[in-house]
Amino acid sequence: MKIDAKGYMDYVAKVAQKLADNRDYVTELDSVTGDGDHWVNMDLGFRKLLEQRSTLEALSLGELFKKIGMLVMSTVGGSSGVLYGSAYIKASQAIGQRESLDVPLLAEVLGAMLDAIMARGGAKPGFKTMIDPLYQGLEAMKAALAVGKGDRAALDALRAGSIAGMEATKAMEAVKGRATYRTDKGVGHLDPGAVTMCYQLQVLADCFSS
Amino acid sequence: MKIDAKGYMDYVAKVAQKLADNRDYVTELDSVTGDGDHWVNMDLGFRKLLEQRSTLEALSLGELFKKIGMLVMSTVGGSSGVLYGSAYIKASQAIGQRESLDVPLLAEVLGAMLDAIMARGGAKPGFKTMIDPLYQGLEAMKAALAVGKGDRAALDALRAGSIAGMEATKAMEAVKGRATYRTDKGVGHLDPGAVTMCYQLQVLADCFSS
Amino acid sequence: MKKIINNPDHVVSEMLEGFAKANPSVVYFPEAEVIARREKKAKVGLVSGGGSGHEPAHAGYVGEGMLDVAVAGNVFASPSADRVLKGIQEASSGKGVLLIIKNYSGDIMNFNLAKELAEMEGIEVDSVVVKDDVAVKDSTYSTGRRGIAGTVLVHKIAGAKAESGASLAEVKRVTEKTIANIRSMGMAMSPCILPGVGKPGFVLGENEIEIGMGIHGEPGVERTAPQSASALAETLLGKILADYDFRGSEVAVMVNGLGSTPLMELHILFNEVEKRLEPLGIKVRKALVGNFMTSLEMAGASVTLLKLDGELATLLAAPSAAPAFRA
Amino acid sequence: MKKIINNPDHVVSEMLEGFAKANPSVVYFPEAEVIARREKKAKVGLVSGGGSGHEPAHAGYVGEGMLDVAVAGNVFASPSADRVLKGIQEASSGKGVLLIIKNYSGDIMNFNLAKELAEMEGIEVDSVVVKDDVAVKDSTYSTGRRGIAGTVLVHKIAGAKAESGASLAEVKRVTEKTIANIRSMGMAMSPCILPGVGKPGFVLGENEIEIGMGIHGEPGVERTAPQSASALAETLLGKILADYDFRGSEVAVMVNGLGSTPLMELHILFNEVEKRLEPLGIKVRKALVGNFMTSLEMAGASVTLLKLDGELATLLAAPSAAPAFRA
C-alpha cells in the first residue's frame, strides 16, 4: 500500500473522471448556495494537471506536490484554487525527501493540508466548508491508526469519516464563503467544496486499497 | 347617411375597439415584415383621440379632421403617424366649411387622404402599403358612384375594394417601408398598415350604413 | 415581461427625465421629447434622433463636440415632425442646421416634413441620410439600406466639424464623405420586447442566430446555427468587405452590442475582427467596443468599418463631452 | 447557450487581448491576465481585480486618474495570488501599492497571499476591502458583506487621490473613508450563464424577481413579484436608508445595470430614485447611470449611494482617462 509520483498522477486522473461524471450535480450545489462555478474551477484544475501528466510523473513526490500546488493555485483561482494550492504546498514540506506515500504518511499529508486550509481561510471544522470532510475523515483515520488497526481499516475510517463530514455540512450554518449570504446560511444544502473534497478522499482511499 | 363631428368620434371609438380586438394579429404581422410596433402605434393614436373626445366632438368637421391629423402626427410618430397625420390635414382642406360627411364627400375626403399619403411617402398603389386598400376601395366606390348606383352600393364597393386591396398586399413585393429589408420583399405576408387601413374603411362604411 | 418601468406609455418621457437629471450638461423639453445642450454656441446646429429603444442613442450623443439636439420618438417609431421641428429650433443659432437621419421611411418622412416646417420659419436646414447596413441591398428605387450603428461615428465626425466653426455646406460635405465610407453588418441571437407589446417580436431557437437582422428586429439575410466568435467575425467582415474594398486603408472599427451581449463577448469578437484586418493591409486607427446603438435587450452585435483619411481621422479624434462618447 | 466566444477556457485571455488592442493606453500581460497602464508614474500604485464576468470591471477602470492595474480571474473566480503578485509588481513604482479588494473569501485569500509574497520582495503593500452590499448583514465573525458596484466609486476616488501624489497612508485613509460611506443594494430579474457551464445557474420565474441577489448570482434576501420602477426604487432605497442615514447629505448616486437591462430602464429607475431623495434632504451631486459592474448577461440593477464631503466630491470629479470611466 504505497503510492509514488506516478501512482499519484493515476489518482489525479481518477479524480478528474469522477468530477467529469458529476458536473451537473456539483454545479447545481454551488448554484444554490454560491456562484455556480465550483465544478468549473475544480475541473479546470484537474484538466490542467492531466495536460502536464508526463512532466509531473517524472518528479519526485515532494516536488510533485509542490508543483501541483502551484498549478492549482494559479490555474484555478477562486477560493478552491488558493486553498488547495496552499494545501499541496504545505503537504510537499511534510513529504520532504520521501519517495512514496504509505498510509501513515498519508495521514501526515492530510494533516498538513488541513492546517494549511484552516490557516489560509480562517475557517474551522463546523463552518460548512471543504474542511469538514477532511477533518472528520482524518480524525477517524488517525483514531484507527492510533489503536493499531492497520492500513485497510484506517482507509475505511477515512472513507466513512469524510462522507460523514461531507453530509454533516447539510445541517451546518455557513460562516465563511458564499453560503453566508443566504438568510438561511445554507442550512439544508450540502456544501459543494465539501462534496468535491469528499470525492477526492474516496478516490484516494480506493487508490491505496487497489 | 351623414356623419357629423360627433358621429365621426363614434367612428373613432369603434376603430379603437377594433384595434384592441386585434392586438396580437396586427403586432404579429409587423413583427414578421417590420419592427413589430404598428399595433402599438395605431393603438396609441386612437387612445389619444378618445382621451380628447369631448373637446374633439365640439369642433366643426373640418377643424376636427385638422386636429385629428395634428394629434395623430405628433402622438404616433413613425411611418403611420406622419402618413395618417398628412392624410387628415389634407382631408380637412377638402371638407372646408361643410358640417357633415355624406357619401360623395366621403369619396372626396378619401381621395384627398390618398393623395396626401402618396405625396408624403412617395409610394404608389402596388407597393405593398396602407395605400393599397385605400386605393382599391376608393376606386371601387368611385366607379359605383359614377354609374349612379347609390350610397349603399358605393359603401359596399368601398368595403369589397378595400378588402381586395388589403389581401392583394400578400402577393406584392414591398418597395417602401421595412418589408423591403426582407430578401423575399415580404411576398406571402400581408402588410400590417394595409390591414389596419382596411379595418378603418370597414368600420367607416359600417358607420354610414347604420 | 419583466422590465423596470412604470407604464409602457411613459417609458420615453421618464427615461429622458432621468437622463437629464443625471446629466446636467443637457436640458430636456418634455412636450417634444427633445434633449439639447445647455450651453449653446454660434455654430452649425446638429440634430439627430429616431425611435427610442436604441440607448445610449441618441440623447447620449448630445454634448460639446457631438450633437446639439437629439429628438426621441416612441419605442422604435420615428419622432413626429413637430418634435423634430422643436429640435431644429433648439439647435438653430442662425448658422444653419444639419439633420442626421437614419434611412427608415418613418424617419425620412418625419424629418423631411420638419425640415419644410423649419424652412417656412426661415431656418436654413439641410440633411444627410445614413445607410450603412450592408445586410440590405442598396437601391434608389426602394427604401434601400438601413442606418445602424455606424451613425454614431457620423455624429462624432459631423460634431467635430461643426464645433470647428465650419459652414453648413462644409459640415455636410464631411458628413457625406463619412457616410460614403462606412459599412456595418450585424447579427442577432435573441429578440427584444417592446414595452407596449410585452412579448418578443420574433423567436430564435436555441440553435439559431440571424445574420443581418436590423436594430428593430427587422428580418436579416439568413438564419444559421450559432457560430464561434471566429466564424462570426469571418461572416460579418466578409459581407462588409464584399461591399466595400477597405484593403490598404486606415479604418475605425466599431463592435457594437445590441443590448444584452456582455462586453466580454464584444471584446472577443473585436479580437477576431482585428486579427483578420492586418493580413488585408487594413490598419485599425481607432477601435470602439461597447453598446453604442442598441435594440432594447436584444442579444447580438454589429461590426462597423469606416475608412479614414487624414481629415476624418482628426475629426474622429477630436474632443467630445457627450455622456455616451467621451473623447 | 448562445455566446460569442470560441472556447470557454479562453474567454478571459481573448477578451483581454481584444481589450488591449482596442485601448492603446494599456498593456496586457497574458500569463497573468493583468491589464496595466502603458505610461507609468512615480506614485502610489492602485491594484484591483476579481473574477471576470463583471465587465467593464475591472480592466475598464485602468487609466490615468483611476487604477494602475486590473487583475482578472477566471469567470466569477478570484484571480490567483501569482496573478495578483504580477499586478502588484507592475503597479509598484517604489511609493507603495494599495490593493482594493471586494469582500469575497476567494478574493481576500488570494489578494492577501499576493500581498505577503510582494512584501517578501520588498514592495510596500496595503489593502482595503469593499463591502457595500446591504443585502447581507455585516459581521466580523463571518465573511460579511459583499463588495459590489460601489467598488467603482472607490476606484475612482482612490485613483484621484493617488494621482495627486499622496502617500500610501493618505490614499488608504481616503479610500477607507469612501468605503465607510457607501452603500449598495441590487436585484436580479434573470440569471446569467457561465461560459464553462452552459446553462443558467438559477431560475427566476416569469413572475419573480430576487431582491438583494449578488453579482455572481449569490442568493438574495427575498423573491417577490416583479415591481414597477417606482416600487423598486422604494424597495432598494429603503434597504439602503435603513442601514445608513444619508438624510441631509450630498451624495453620488449610481444606478448600475447587471448586463442585459436596457439603459432605458436604468434611467427610469434613476428617475424614481432621484425623486425620493429630494424630500429626504439628500442632494445628488453626481449621478452615474449605466453598466459599471455587471454579471455577464444577468438582468437587473443595483442602486449605490455614497455620502460626499468636500474631499470626496473633489476627488470624484477629478479627471479620469480610464476607458470605462471618463471624467
Ligand SMILES: Nc1ncnc2c1ncn2[C@@H]1O[C@H](COP(=O)(O)OP(=O)(O)O)[C@@H](O)[C@H]1O
Ligand atoms: N474560508 C474558507 N475556508 C475553507 N473553505 C472555504 C472557504 N471559503 C470557501 N471555501 C470552500 O470553497 C468552496 C467554494 O469554492 P469555489 O466555488 O471554487 O470558489 P468561490 O467561492 O470563490 O466561487 C466552498 O463550497 C467551500 O467549501
Ligand SMILES: Nc1ncnc2c1ncn2[C@@H]1O[C@H](COP(=O)(O)OP(=O)(O)O)[C@@H](O)[C@H]1O
Ligand atoms: N412610404 C410609405 N408610403 C405608404 N405607406 C407606408 C410607407 N412606409 C410605410 N408605410 C406603411 O406603414 C406601415 C408601418 O407602419 P408603422 O409600423 O406604424 O411604422 P414604422 O414602419 O415606422 O415602424 C407599413 O405596413 C406600410 O403600410
Ligand SMILES: [Mg+2]
Ligand atoms: Mg463558487
Ligand SMILES: [Mg+2]
Ligand atoms: Mg412598424
Ligand SMILES: [Mg+2]
Ligand atoms: Mg417603428
Ligand SMILES: [Mg+2]
Ligand atoms: Mg467563484
